[in-house]
Amino acid sequence: MRRKKILCYLVLVTLLLTVFITVYMHLELGYVVDIKYQTQSIPQNLLEYGLWEPLEQYAHLSYKRKEIVARQLTTNNCKCEKEEAWLNGLISRHSVTELELVFNAAERQEVKQRREKEYQHFLQRMKTPADAVLIAKANSPLEYPMQGVEVRPMKTILIPGLSLQAKSQQLFEVNLTANLGTFDVAAEVEGVKIEGEGEMHLSLSSSQVDNLNRQLQFVTYTNTVFNPNTADTVLFKTDGHQAAFTIRIRHPIIPKLYNVRNLSGYNISALVTIATKTFLRYDKLRQLISSIRKYYPNVTIVIADDNDKPQKIDGAFIEQYFMPFKKGWFAGRNLAVSQVKTKYLLWVDDDFIFASDTKLEKMVDILEKTTLDMVGGSVREVTKYSATFRHKLSVEPGGKEGDCLQIHRGYYHEVEGFPNCVVADAIINFFMARTEKMWQVGFDPHISRQGHLEFFIDGLGLLHVGSCSDVMVDHASKITMPWTKKSESEKMYKQFRYVRASEDDGNLQNKLFYFKNRFKCIRSS
Structure with missing residues (x-):
């Protein structure tokens, strides 16, 4: 009997361990998500959806085109004619x-x-689904666009989706009111009374609801108050009912596209620039450059240098930019990144060493085929241990005292089609990124000696970040023997790099978190 009890306990413990391991592995390995580019078409202008050729229910209604307004409408066919x-x-x-x-x-x-x-x-x-036009169907009698309506500053658009779904009555009337623009109509429908054309308040009325709804299809909005990134709230009213919707006012986002010819494989020299920052470690920098040239002889290397006694680094495809002494870590990163002309940049520390498995082609491949903005690799120490530094970041609202930053180790999911690649918010200090996204986020130059996570916090919500553990770079050895005499540069580097809290304001990062980022605390796990 005792043996049976022991056996039952062992079976139960084994079962519980199996469940725990299964759940743990699921949480750790995550799930796989496809983030590759999908076929997508550009939304067309509403006029091309048959505005002038209406739905069958309105086909019997006549209208008179108002040319002076119709000509102002934004279309997708600008002309390059003298x-x-x-x-x-x-x-x-x-x-x-x-x-x-x-x-x-x-x-x-x-x-x-x-x-x-x-x-x-x-x-x-x-673009996101939030940019698409969605029409709120008439739970009240009013139909209107819930999202996705945009106008360029000082331009004119048709307002989509306006309609009145009311029961039979003697007179149907709707009113539109704006704050940053005026209304008009691109055409006048028979049997509809219009008041307020060219003004911030427009009133439409008719004894026939179909006539009124056809007229609503011609209502235009013109932005009249210049602000290149704001929104106007439009009130849409009828008897006993009111709705509000926004019209976003902004310039179109101008793309930054890189003209790189299609070749078999990837032309790394044309696609990638390697950027680094050096301070008091010219021996390590030269070792890095030598290792890069072994595998990528023609890739441009950009160096930001804030040494007290600068040394010229000679060689083809090397750009070295000098800064004031100890100007700082993030200031140097800004300088180096600002000089990159290629579609992608690879960031490396000056004490990294390229190896046979430092395959930049793998990083380019995932950036070319997915919507990721940045992909990190793995840094291998002398002990053969490799680190990826994958973290998830989130901000919890905290009221008047500030918000709470949450930092968790791990990642969100794997990337379909790319084994060993996952998605996270913060990654190791060895990464390839889209150059324009690095320009967009930038590096806070207040951070002079120590800093890394701060960049990813500033980029939260702007960067789509990945990490691939099978792209590795070696880290120069930090092991020193007791009898090894340190050089003056090494002593000075240690003095500047590892400051104590009482020296050189070592709490600067926390002060920036508190004031600049409005955090009241940081919780890590």
Whole structure:
């Protein structure tokens, strides 16, 4: 009997351990998500959806086009044609430069196709479902756009989705009110009374609801108060009911596309620049450059240098930029990144060493095929231990005293099609990134000696970050023997690099977290 009890206990413990391990492995390994680029089309202008050829229910209604308003509508077919106009009795000519003509006829079509592919990738990184127009169906009698309506500053658009779904009555009336623009109509529908054209308040009324709804399809909004990044709240009213929706006012996001020819494989020299910052470690820097040249002889290396006694680093494809003495870690990173001209940049510390498995092609491949903005690798120490430093960041609202920053080790999910690659918020100090995204986030130059996580906190919500453990770089040995005599540079480096809290304001990071980022505490796990 006793043996049976012991056996039952062992079976139970084994079962519980199995469940625990299974759950733990699931949480640790995460799940796989496809973040590759998908086919996507650019939204078209509403006029191209048949505004002038209405739905069958409105086909019997006549209208008179209001040309002076219709001509102001934003369309997707801007013309590159020379125009002439009379101005004070003189002919004013608009000069036009057709940009595609700078390419010769033989390459023009290939450049167009390559540009369109890059543009579609750009749209998928920048656009979200929140940018799409959604129409709120009439739970009240009013239908209106819930989201996705945009106008460029001082331009005119048609407002989509306006409608009144009311029961039979003698007179149907709706009112529109704006704060940063005016309303008008692109056409006038028979049987509809219009008041307030060209003003901030527009009133439409009719004895026929179909006529009123057809007229609502022609309502325009013109932004009249210039602010390149704001929104206008429009009130839409009828008897006993009111709704509000926003029209976002902003310039279009101008893409930054990189013209790199399609080749078999990846031309790393054309796609990637290696950037680093050096301070009092010229021996380590030269070792890094030597290792890079072994595998990538033609890749440009950008060096930010804030040494007291600078030494010129000679060699092809090397750009060295000198700064004031001990200007700082993040200031140097800003300088180096600002000089990158390629689509991607690879950040390395000056004491890293390239090895046979430092495959930049793998990093380029995942950035070319997914919506990731940045992908890190793994840093291997002399002990053969490799680190990836994957963390998840989140901010919990905290009221008047500030918010709480949560830092958790781990990652969110694996990347489909890329074994050993996952998605996180913060990664190791060896990464490849889209150059324009690095410019967008930047590095806080207040952080002079120590800092890393601060960049990813500033980039939270702006950067889509990944990490691949199978791309490795070696770390120069930090092991020193007791009998090894340190050089003056090594002594000075240690003095500046590892400051105590009482020296050089070692609590600066926490002060920045408190004031700049408005955190009241940081919790780590």
